[in-house]
Amino acid sequence: MRYLPLSDADRSAMLDKIGAAAVDDLFCDVPEGLLRKAPIEGLPLHAGEMAVERDLTALARKNMVAGEVPFFLGCGAYKHHVPATVDHIIQRGEFLTAYTPYQPEIAQGTLQVLFEFQTQVARLLGCEVANASMYDGSTACWEAIGMARRISRKSKAILSSGLHPHYVSVCRTMAKFTGDTLETALPALEAVTDAQRLIDAIDGETSCVVVQYPDILGRVTDLQPIADACHASGALLVAVVTEPVALGALKSPGEMGADIVVGEGQSIGVGLQFGGPYVGLFATREKYVRQMPGRLAGETVDAEGKRGFVLTLSTREQHIRREKATSNICTNSGLCALAFSIHMTLLGEKGLTRLAQVNHARACAVADRLSEIPGVRLINDSFFNEFALELPVEARPAVHAMVEKGVLGGVSLGRLFPGEPQLANGLVVAVTEMVSDSDIDALEAALKEVCQ
Template identity: 70%
Template sequence: MRYLPLTDADRGAMLEKVGASSIDDLFVDVPEEARLTGPIHGLPMHASEMAVEKHMRRLSKKNLAAADAPFFLGAGAYRHHVPASVDHIIQRGEFLTAYTPYQPEIAQGTLQMLFEFQSQVARLYGCAVANASMYDGSTACWEAVAMAARITKRDRVVLSGALHPHYAEVVRTMAKFTEDAIAGAEPALQSAPDNQGLIARIDDKTSCVVVQYPDILGRLPNLQEIADAAHEKGALLVVLNTEPVALGAVKSPGEQGADIVVGEGQAIGVGLQFGGPYLGLFAVRDPKHVRQMPGRLCGETVDAEGKRGFVLTLSTREQHIRREKATSNICTNSGLCALAFSVHMTLLGEKGLRALAAENHRLACIAADRLAKVPGVSVLNDNFFNEFTVRIGQDARAVVRKLAEDGVLAGVSLGRLFPGNDALADGLLVAVTETTTEEDIETLASALEGALS
């Protein structure tokens, strides 16, 4: 619980300093319909500290933790086993308290870690260069769109219909300030992505095409086909990946012609954590685009004695150069999450990552085969990694709620992701990882059969 020591006099002095007559003046840019006009309904005006702590503990007991139930949620945030050694290393004082490595002579450990992290991301994505991380996958996705506009000098963005809707919404929100035209869509419940429909929307004014891989329905689109079509029109291909473990089993986006690859790194080394903090990954295939990358880049050098050392090679943010020349206003990176990702990736190694990916896919195939036997359930995907979509013939949101009450976290309903789209309402997105047991799969199938009968 935070302790707020400011008095009314303190607040008044600060408001006077910034030229505001009241605290409300600080929120004039927030739409009026989004502002509170009174107390939050249902909350008491005052309670003791002990009473509040008791109340919050009671509320926390209503949570159903991922480890306490059969868990099949995904849609961009995945439950994987994180070895205890990851937490042990990132809690070391030199990492836990370290901030931005402005002074390389006293931050060699942090800089070397970021350099190794960049190398891992670049190899994972099949790219030449990766930066020292972003805030999360959604903001990395927008930064890729903004970067493509700088490179191509164009202002039209084509979003795949199978892009995660939350990522698409971040792009639309940010585009309001840059006046980029966003050509979006929503997915159709079909076994394969509509590549030809996507390609048909690319024109001579398109700066980039944004595709998710695997996509929001768990399908694996042919990226090379899209890349060739985009390049023919002078546009760039931006590929978003929200499940990095998949790249231990499938061809990397960079190998398939992606120009910019971004993603969410949470699945490796970072727990679910109630939705954050997470980790944005960002890489480019062509080194000539490196100066247009947002964020920071660590590089290797030698010191005055010829010894290997590390420095911030590029930092294209507004703190370091004139704002009008900056490529981004990103002022830091998710350093501790990047460290967790790098430690976990180092512990896995290439063989370990491939073995982890294979186990994820094996269990997902078992789950898909078992759910396909449930009356009223059909599996949508022909190909998938560890996440796939099933159709259950009725509103999936109600079924998910019913199963959650019975202690089974069955998946993410497409009606929740795409509210108002009745054509997607019976779709259920099911994710399976190495933490899922065959007993969990059987429990889900039995519960689903009961809920649909």
């Protein structure tokens, strides 16, 4: 493809057409402090390829890589073992280059993969139908709120204090453009969740209640009473799962009455990758399928009676009239969805259950040891592979001090909830099957030292 730069006359004509005085006007929604007005200091405007490789390699070495140190970070992104088979299969040319199938019936392999993925997600989340994936968990969470508004014709969403603050932030941003009202609260460093607050807040204007399961502090809540209260008022229950491995041990949200279940699928088949790309999960009840965002691959037979796959439903704005669309999601995370499906297939139901058991057992062992450190309090009464501690010191500097000792010891609530002093001593620790005995020893020693 040739590079055809625009002329000044071209730019002026386009700006006149849209009513903008200058290109900078197109960025008026970006906060002033985030706009860069000059080149990055110390970064040359141009350099040779070998020099660029050396410089970028040096920058990359400043990262502390998850696989090289004791790693206890979680809060929505988890370090699990991804079998080598996953990487081998997704790098096959027919998968690696696949994009959104605009002539979908030609791409039978892609559609079959999506069909199998949907089946796995629906069973995992306890729902009747799942879509062909979303971008990530946070955008899936917002899409669920939008879907609840369309179904209920109400626009007030009640968000649990245990919902990941980054998910809350995404929802707030999108709600500015839709007029939805979001009722939020901060979590408390307590074993009890805010389930009763959610129930008490439901009224005739409520479209949905959004609950994370397990929540940002790792607490596990019985969703059934919340679901019952929602349904009594004509509202929907939206459950958010950021750690799908937990569903190998816990009852699924769909079984407890959730109407829409969304989440982040990164834990299964997708590496950490410094934050992305990830894969959003979205499932619901069959009666709501026409309000579901994204795409749905279905199974059928061709003119000769042979099994085939089709794009059964596509409610994205690129496929239908914009005013009829339920979502502006441009595509699905197809390759990550494939990785999820391969890993899930390799595990099977028994394998997922066993993986969940190992995660929970190791997390219990770590929680017991860390809670014996003087001044450290275990907040949780229940958890899967992630729990919260209250330290005798501020957690954020403690985390940095542990990094200096070569240990990634957890996520501080001060980082997730900046400017909230009542949460400053909170530390969330995640323990997966990747954590060794020596890693646990290193964490215990580092935390003891920083808490003195």
